[in-house]
Amino acid sequence: MKSKLSPSEFMERTYDPRVQRFASFLGGSSKWSDVTDEMLKGYADHLLAAGLSNNSVRTYLIGLKAKLNDASERGYEFPASRYTDFLSRGISDSISTYLTVEELNRIEQLELSGVVASVRDAFLIGAYTGARYSDFSRITAEDISNGFVRYVAEKTKRVVSVPLHAKLLPILERYRDGEVTVAQINRLMPM
Numbered sequence: 001m002k003s004k005l006s007p008s009e010f011m012e013r014t015y016d017p018r019v020q021r022f023a024s025f026l027g028g029s030s031k032w033s034d035v036t037d038e039m040l041k042g043y044a045d046h047l048l049a050a051g052l053s054n055n056s057v058r059t060y061l062i063g064l065k066a067k068l069n070d071a072s073e074r075g076y077e078f079p080a081s082r083y084t085d086f087l088s089r090g091i092s093d094s095i096s097t098y099l100t101v102e103e104l105n106r107i108e109q110l111e112l113s114g115v116v117a118s119v120r121d122a123f124l125i126g127a128y129t130g131a132r133y134s135d136f137s138r139i140t141a142e143d144i145s146n147g148f149v150r151y152v153a154e155k156t157k158r159v160v161s162v163p164l165h166a167k168l169l170p171i172l173e174r175y176r177d178g179e180v181t182v183a184q185i186n187r188l189m190p191m
Helices: 007-012 017-026 037-049 054-073 101-109 114-129 168-174 182-188
Strands: 148-152 159-163
Touching: 007 017, 007 054, 017 037, 017 054, 037 054, 101 114, 114 168, 114 182
Parallel strands: none
Antiparallel strands: 148 159
């Protein structure tokens, strides 16, 4: 006998923030009969109105579609019959955004202390290496030789070699591995 979870309870039982956001949208008093094609279209519109780009909305809807497929496979019934069609959005051209050298210099020159200074330093290490958090958080002075920063990328397990930026070494000397977490970076430097 399947459990009788409401849609929001079912969605909340995942660690996927895309699906948890939908659970919040539903509210606690939702019923499976509320999950209609129109309501799901309204959710997509809600995400766009919240300022998310089309590509970000697409990512949220991919997660939601997978969870609705999971619910259907587990025997939950809901009236949305065409959700797989419209929860599949096309990819839009993205706009590359970046900081200029002048902006990076201004960030570096800010008088900061404590964890905020460490988060700033971690951000600058990432900016000057182009590395992901999982990689730049492990870079040390020992990874630098002959004018290059070399490390094994966590995600791809490949050796990466990038030219050493002149400002990187002094920042690495200030920054200590493990000083900041990705959660601290996300909290202090929201997008």
